[in-house]
Amino acid sequence: MEKKKRISWDQYFLNIAELVSQRSTCLRRHVGCVIVREKRILATGYNGAPSGLEHCCEGSCLRDKMKIPSGERQELCRGLHSEQNAIIQAAMTGVGLKESILYCTHQPCVLCAKMLINAGIKKIIFRGDYPDKLALAMLKEAGVTLKRQK
Numbered sequence: 001m002e003k004k005k006r007i008s009w010d011q012y013f014l015n016i017a018e019l020v021s022q023r024s025t026c027l028r029r030h031v032g033c034v035i036v037r038e039k040r041i042l043a044t045g046y047n048g049a050p051s052g053l054e055h056c057c058e059g060s061c062l063r064d065k066m067k068i069p070s071g072e073r074q075e076l077c078r079g080l081h082s083e084q085n086a087i088i089q090a091a092m093t094g095v096g097l098k099e100s101i102l103y104c105t106h107q108p109c110v111l112c113a114k115m116l117i118n119a120g121i122k123k124i125i126f127r128g129d130y131p132d133k134l135a136l137a138m139l140k141e142a143g144v145t146l147k148r149q150k
Helices: 009-021 082-092 110-119 133-141
Strands: 032-037 040-046 101-106 123-128 145-148
Touching: 009 032, 009 040, 009 101, 009 123, 032 082, 040 082, 082 101, 082 110, 110 133, 133 145
Parallel strands: 101 123, 123 145
Antiparallel strands: 032 040, 032 101
């Protein structure tokens, strides 16, 4: 009998983050994340407008109308990032995130990086790039381990 090779925990949680990203309502980029501690999922998030508000996929994208490049002027967006939604989900259910790991489909932006640092995330494993060098520098300065994985 042939022994089946199992995927790694990192691959497992990154695959779940990809699945979560399929709920995204952003017209530009679908991002999903999973926050984990001791191989247990604490919270998930995807990018999209706040609960009860019209999503870009239902109306239109303000950033596209204004021709704003990716990674710039994030305040001119109806949506929250996946990391922000995951942190909010954890807060709403009373789940602390200290010493946890974030698995994300993309590298966090600087705003999310600052929130993740203050939430106590110790490690970030991500797949896709995001044009934000300041985020990487701040995460490194804070001692957050970063790992890009395919």
